[in-house]
Amino acid sequence: MSQCPGVRAEGGTSRGVLPLSVELTGSPDKVVTIADLDAARHGVRFSQGEGGLPFPQVWAEVLPLIEDSRLRMPIEAAFPLEEAVDAYRRLDDGHLRGKIVITTAPALDPAIRAVLDAANQPGVPPMNELPLPVAREASEQMVVALAGEPAAVARMEEAVADGVPVKLYWPEGEGPHPVLIWIHGGGWTLGTVAGTDVTARDLSRLAGSLVVSVDYRLAPEHPFPAAVEDVLTAAKWVTREIGALGGDTTKMAVGGDSAGGNLSAVLANELPGTFALQALVYPATDLTHPFPSYEENGDGLILTKDALAWFQGHYLDGTGADLKDPRVSPLYADTATLAAAPPALVITAGFDPLRDEGQAYAERLREAGVTVEHVNYDGQVHLFFSMPAAIPDARDAVERVAAALRQAWA
Numbered sequence: 001m002s003q004c005p006g007v008r009a010e011g012g013t014s015r016g017v018l019p020l021s022v023e024l025t026g027s028p029d030k031v032v033t034i035a036d037l038d039a040a041r042h043g044v045r046f047s048q049g050e051g052g053l054p055f056p057q058v059w060a061e062v063l064p065l066i067e068d069s070r071l072r073m074p075i076e077a078a079f080p081l082e083e084a085v086d087a088y089r090r091l092d093d094g095h096l097r098g099k100i101v102i103t104t105a106p107a108l109d110p111a112i113r114a115v116l117d118a119a120n121q122p123g124v125p126p127m128n129e130l131p132l133p134v135a136r137e138a139s140e141q142m143v144v145a146l147a148g149e150p151a152a153v154a155r156m157e158e159a160v161a162d163g164v165p166v167k168l169y170w171p172e173g174e175g176p177h178p179v180l181i182w183i184h185g186g187g188w189t190l191g192t193v194a195g196t197d198v199t200a201r202d203l204s205r206l207a208g209s210l211v212v213s214v215d216y217r218l219a220p221e222h223p224f225p226a227a228v229e230d231v232l233t234a235a236k237w238v239t240r241e242i243g244a245l246g247g248d249t250t251k252m253a254v255g256g257d258s259a260g261g262n263l264s265a266v267l268a269n270e271l272p273g274t275f276a277l278q279a280l281v282y283p284a285t286d287l288t289h290p291f292p293s294y295e296e297n298g299d300g301l302i303l304t305k306d307a308l309a310w311f312q313g314h315y316l317d318g319t320g321a322d323l324k325d326p327r328v329s330p331l332y333a334d335t336a337t338l339a340a341a342p343p344a345l346v347i348t349a350g351f352d353p354l355r356d357e358g359q360a361y362a363e364r365l366r367e368a369g370v371t372v373e374h375v376n377y378d379g380q381v382h383l384f385f386s387m388p389a390a391i392p393d394a395r396d397a398v399e400r401v402a403a404a405l406r407q408a409w410a
Helices: 081-095 110-119 132-147 197-207 226-245 259-270 292-296 305-316 335-339 355-367 392-409
Strands: 007-009 015-017 020-027 030-038 043-045 078-080 100-104 155-161 164-170 177-183 210-214 247-257 277-281 344-349 372-377
Touching: 110 392, 132 197, 155 226, 164 197, 164 226, 177 197, 177 226, 177 259, 177 392, 197 210, 197 392, 210 226, 226 247, 226 259, 247 259, 247 392, 259 277, 277 392, 292 305, 292 355, 335 355, 344 355, 344 392, 355 372, 372 392
Parallel strands: 007 100, 177 210, 177 247, 247 277, 277 344, 344 372
Antiparallel strands: 015 078, 020 030, 020 100, 030 043, 155 164, 164 210
């Protein structure tokens, strides 16, 4: 197919498949974006740029589908480049002189889309609109259902770490074993050690580690800084007592997902020299949320802007905490603190409102001289790591964390 001047297709195909971004440029300072992926709604978003140019009336078969500036179209729908070329010609005939640029964007993973479709059924209220006890039970049930069958480990034992409940998982083989302190997610409000059981077992087995899963106090009953104090208390107990339980205190790491990633980063900064690795899975690192992904992915993708406000309200309201306190938002730790932090594996998800702040934290650590591996799972949403029974990328991410642990302890 021959392209007319001004038409460019990125991706090397003559037939683009949604999601697409199509830009019409009337002049260098006036741009109107007429199609842009709206992954949360499985469609395409239409919007005008600052130039205020009218939507061109050249795609008569498309315009009737627009409702509230959104085109309702299945994400799998094909968009032939030939139509874009024809649109260009018609624009060039007088509707708007300019160019059409077609670019492909990462697509939502079909596996997670199926989970979203099931979660977003009509009449099912979002988690943040449920009474807190109901939200806690519903969250636990969802995570357990999507985590899959628990792997076998050598043994498990519940303990109390200077007042903080913990659960220990031993791998097969003779000790002493490397030690991973694992901190569950849940917006500092939801989640339990039981809910993260499959993850703890998998990391114990795959990394050959003695996992200490921390059951820290939850908000709003115990707002900030209770969770921080609990994980610090548990970590200090581990360094003092784990040797007698078959752990190797010269080979320790900390990790967690979401709020657990936040607490893991805080713990790594509070106890320099303690850990060989910090494994941060879509961590909350900046509770001011100034980044584009907060808006781009803030609706319909499990973790929403409303849910984030709900979580943070439970965690911080009435405490007087500064959102830029490094114990709240580790992105604001000073450079000297970050320079003393352990190497990091940072995992983010492309359709997560926390994506950009996870990446920003990885960049700040790297700028401070810390060795960082940052992996973004383009097609995933927040919470995918906890769904290995349903999401192949989750299994890959768990194995990636285990591999990073083994390397750090080698």
